[in-house]
Amino acid sequence: DAGVTQSPTHLIKTRGQQVTLRCSPKSGHDTVSWYQQALGQGPQFIFQYYEEEERQRGNFPDRFSGHQFPNYSSELNVNALLLGDSALYLCASSLMRVKGKTEAFFGQGTRLTVV
Amino acid sequence: GENVEQHPSTLSVQEGDSAVIKCTYSDSASNYFPWYKQELGKRPQLIIDIRSNVGEKKDQRIAVTLNKTAKHFSLHITETQPEDSAVYFCAAGGSGNTPLVFGKGTRLSVIA
Secondary structure: OOOEEEEEOOOEEEOOOOOEEEEEEEOOOOOOEEEEEEOOOOOEEEEEOOOOEEEEEOOOOOEEEEEOOOOOEEEEOOOOOOOOOHHEEEEEOOOOHOOOOOOEOOOOOEEEOOO | OOEEEEEEEEHOOOOHOEEEEEEEEEOOOOOOEEEEOOOOOOOOOEEEEEEOOOOEEEOEEEEEEEEOOOOEEEEEEEEOOHHHEOOOOOEEEEOOOOOOEEEOOOEEEOOO
16 A cells, blocks of 8 residues: 655755645545645645645745646645745645545655755 | 644653643634654654544553643653654644644653
């Protein structure tokens, strides 16, 4: 049973560039949530995708966008990168279809460094 | 929206002692409270969770308690071991897939 997988594991980008991060959810899961974890902080919710639509969004600018594909995998795109976007980006998958079942399982994360 | 406060930010205990981490939440609609353990450079791992229809839950050396009236929940680790050293996060969420809101974490150090 495959867990949540993310790619790439590490990435270095220059200010102003754009980046795409990828996530494959745990087998059987249909919902993907993205979090940003700055050093020494807890994960901060960016947005959540279910049925290929953004369902919930946290307090992040429009430079952060995403997509979910029919196979439930997801991408996180960040445009016009700032130094402050340097963080660990975590993907969490869960199951929306089963009422009350809200366990979220995290991928290993993508460490993004903006220089 | 939901706000989760977590204390203490750092905690050092002697091996074999107990450790307690406390969290408070603000949204009375929250009904799901997981705890995650994150070791250095690794992903957060779900270690235990509790729902609002339960006051306490145990899993071997780990227990979580929930006080809905006071809007606080706690993680208790007994007989701590060096491998319990990590950062622990509490979180709160609502029904369905309401996004989890995390505390800022507690760095637990178990001293052998």
